[in-house]
Amino acid sequence: MKRPDREAPDEEFDELSWRSGMVVVALASVAAAGLRLGSSLDGIPFIYAAVVYLTARQRWPAALVTTLAAALFVWSDPLAAELVGSGGQSIEFREPLLKTAFLLGFAGLGHIVQRKSLRDTEEQRRADFEEYRASLLQRAREYRLLNSARPDSGTDGVRSDLSVIDAVEAVRQGIYERLYLLKRTLNCHTCVVLWGSGEGGDLEIRELASDSDNLVEGAIERARGVVGSIVRCREPVRLSDMRQGSRGVTYYREAEPIDQFLGVPILEEGSLLGVLCIDRIGGEPFSDEEVELVEQMADSVLRTLQSERLFRSAEETRFELSRFFAASRRLNSVLTMEEALSAALESASEVAEFDVGAVTLCDDAADEHEIVRLEAPDSPDFEEWEGVRFEDNRGLVSMAVKNEHYLPYQGRVREAGTVVFDESHRLDGFESLVVFPLITRDRAIGTLVVASRQADVFGTRRRDMLGVIASQAAVTLQNARLYARMQALASTDELTGLPNRRQFEQKLDDALVRHRRTERPFGLLMVDIDHFKEVNDTYGHDVGDRVLEQVAATLRASVRGADMPARWGGEEFIVLLEEADLDDILTVAERVRRNVAALAFPVDDGTLQCTVSLGAAVWPEDGDDDDILIRRADEALYHSKESGRDRVTAWNQIDS
Numbered sequence: 001m002k003r004p005d006r007e008a009p010d011e012e013f014d015e016l017s018w019r020s021g022m023v024v025v026a027l028a029s030v031a032a033a034g035l036r037l038g039s040s041l042d043g044i045p046f047i048y049a050a051v052v053y054l055t056a057r058q059r060w061p062a063a064l065v066t067t068l069a070a071a072l073f074v075w076s077d078p079l080a081a082e083l084v085g086s087g088g089q090s091i092e093f094r095e096p097l098l099k100t101a102f103l104l105g106f107a108g109l110g111h112i113v114q115r116k117s118l119r120d121t122e123e124q125r126r127a128d129f130e131e132y133r134a135s136l137l138q139r140a141r142e143y144r145l146l147n148s149a150r151p152d153s154g155t156d157g158v159r160s161d162l163s164v165i166d167a168v169e170a171v172r173q174g175i176y177e178r179l180y181l182l183k184r185t186l187n188c189h190t191c192v193v194l195w196g197s198g199e200g201g202d203l204e205i206r207e208l209a210s211d212s213d214n215l216v217e218g219a220i221e222r223a224r225g226v227v228g229s230i231v232r233c234r235e236p237v238r239l240s241d242m243r244q245g246s247r248g249v250t251y252y253r254e255a256e257p258i259d260q261f262l263g264v265p266i267l268e269e270g271s272l273l274g275v276l277c278i279d280r281i282g283g284e285p286f287s288d289e290e291v292e293l294v295e296q297m298a299d300s301v302l303r304t305l306q307s308e309r310l311f312r313s314a315e316e317t318r319f320e321l322s323r324f325f326a327a328s329r330r331l332n333s334v335l336t337m338e339e340a341l342s343a344a345l346e347s348a349s350e351v352a353e354f355d356v357g358a359v360t361l362c363d364d365a366a367d368e369h370e371i372v373r374l375e376a377p378d379s380p381d382f383e384e385w386e387g388v389r390f391e392d393n394r395g396l397v398s399m400a401v402k403n404e405h406y407l408p409y410q411g412r413v414r415e416a417g418t419v420v421f422d423e424s425h426r427l428d429g430f431e432s433l434v435v436f437p438l439i440t441r442d443r444a445i446g447t448l449v450v451a452s453r454q455a456d457v458f459g460t461r462r463r464d465m466l467g468v469i470a471s472q473a474a475v476t477l478q479n480a481r482l483y484a485r486m487q488a489l490a491s492t493d494e495l496t497g498l499p500n501r502r503q504f505e506q507k508l509d510d511a512l513v514r515h516r517r518t519e520r521p522f523g524l525l526m527v528d529i530d531h532f533k534e535v536n537d538t539y540g541h542d543v544g545d546r547v548l549e550q551v552a553a554t555l556r557a558s559v560r561g562a563d564m565p566a567r568w569g570g571e572e573f574i575v576l577l578e579e580a581d582l583d584d585i586l587t588v589a590e591r592v593r594r595n596v597a598a599l600a601f602p603v604d605d606g607t608l609q610c611t612v613s614l615g616a617a618v619w620p621e622d623g624d625d626d627d628i629l630i631r632r633a634d635e636a637l638y639h640s641k642e643s644g645r646d647r648v649t650a651w652n653q654i655d656s
Helices: 007-037 040-056 060-074 076-084 089-149 162-186 225-233 288-332 337-351 380-385 396-403 460-491 501-518 532-539 541-558 582-597 626-642
Strands: 190-196 203-210 237-239 260-268 271-280 356-363 368-375 389-391 432-440 443-452 522-529 564-569 572-577 601-603 606-608 612-619 648-650
Touching: 162 190, 162 203, 162 271, 162 288, 203 271, 225 237, 225 260, 225 271, 260 288, 271 288, 288 337, 288 460, 337 356, 337 368, 337 443, 337 460, 356 460, 368 380, 368 396, 368 443, 396 432, 396 443, 432 460, 443 460, 460 501, 501 564, 501 572, 501 626, 522 532, 522 541, 522 582, 522 626, 532 541, 541 564, 541 572, 541 582, 541 601, 572 582, 582 612, 582 648, 612 626, 626 648
Parallel strands: 612 648
Antiparallel strands: 190 203, 190 271, 237 260, 260 271, 356 368, 356 443, 368 389, 432 443, 522 572, 522 612, 564 572, 601 606
16 A cells, blocks of 8 residues: 655644744743833733643643743843842843843744654554554455355355354464465565456455555456466466566556565465465565465465355255254145145245246146245236136146156246247246146146246256155145045035035124124025925936026025025025115015026936025014024915915015
């Protein structure tokens, strides 16, 4: 680093010192004149003015000396009398000379004291400046190296925690101490380790010990300058008596006045990983013994960085495995299909970050695939593909399902325009892509698709872990399907597909709570197939089941979209009619009755037709709770049957 100019500050302070000294002399001379013309007290205002001026200018030593001079001038009459005697005119002649001598003496003393004080202040300021500068350089070095050492800037974008950063920084500190020792031992200007990111990548400063702050912060082209010669020849390069201002040493931003240079390659199994460079300003050329010492130091740096790499790799593996096991636990803890789809993509993102992730499922009956879940945080247009169905084709999704193996090989998109889903839904502009089949019980039920715009995101280790995630996701999705089927069986009538009695009672409880809050009416319809026992006895249970299925389908088609029909038991059905008064309920009931009466069932001896009887009740007029309301609707149904069947009766019409 260029040292600050030490002469200019001294000249500035010398000028201030002489200027202050002249002010002291001038003001004290005025004071002396006052003392000579009158009494001793007449000169005090002038001396006081001198003290005030010097104090305001922070000239403390001069102000102190001027104050002492004032005191001596006040008492100079008796002192002069004793020194020169009482010789009349001889005293009058020598008194001003004596006072002038005192004045000049104290003025000179003030100047000397002030100059010494200013020099001490300047030396302290320089020391503080050098200490602050050194601390700034150290902090800048640590900041640059710490950021370059962060694991989240390493391979595959894997992030780690603060313990990894601390450990890596400890390794770097060891390299720095070696370089600092080498710099002191060989009297170098700079010792620097340049490190590369591969055979073709640029170099960057990995660690340094230097007197200069003129070093490059970013990438250094490995083919340029003397460093490029070392990279090409893989041999040490030693230069002496270099031309001043040479730009061949490329790790400096601007030319430094170095004239001795030595660079040693850092090799690992024939592959160049970096270069150790040292240089001098003046001094003797680097000797053979020094070259050997630097080569040994390069081997030491290589071993240290290898240890750092192994440690970081172990920490990255531990970190990835912890996320992998967390993802596995998440997949094992879900039940519903919605949870399973979300957990599949979330678990995949724990293992490898992607720009687009999707889950597809197969529909074997229709020979189609469906994109059941798609996440693309940075590309919301892709999310519109969720729910898209496409035929079995030559795309990667279809091929992965048929081959039961992930595609493409090594997770790289080798050809532009590769079809993943179908021609209408293409993933263009992605460098990394893997389609994993979701296999359970030796059958592929769908795929897990992950894609990234960056290259080489899904390496071997990532693909292996994603493959395990895909296998677990397949089991989770299959279990979610079974769970949904069990839920449906628990809440749905298997024959008719309508909600069963248990499900209906739960919905009725919810409706009561809701309508008590809104005070809007709703109704119930009880529906019973007339003479159903005779149908079973005459035509058999197969025909009876067909009748139940057709009546259930007609009931579902005849009610409003917000209404809920359910199978109550045997040949009885029940309907919950939301936001309906008695007129609305009777209108729906009459439509149901007519539509069922229009059904025809082919049997051996011709065509079978059937009818239904219905009973209606409305909340809250006919009952305030569910039990009363159901009982009133059932009583109305019984009245319809007793009145001849194939009719609708409201509970409030029974007594009329």
